[in-house]
Amino acid sequence: MQMMFEGRKNKFDVRKGLSAKSVREFDKVISMVSNGFDDVHAFYEDSSSRSWIDNVRVPILCIQAS
Secondary structure (H helix, E strand, C coil): CHHHHCCCCCCCCHHHHHCCCCHHHHHHHHHHHHCCCCCHHHHHHHHCCCCCHHHCCCCCCCCCCC
């Protein structure tokens, strides 16, 4: 997995990501950084389905961390 992040300008902490004990820990060091966020709360807010889920008219399954 570390090879995936080599050469990136972003400041990934791959070791912390690989040793994360929860999705939130992983998101703090990998997911939010790769998506350009400085704060995990802002990352979750922007990634949430909350703002558009009311407009869904067919059955849908959403899996997300919180």
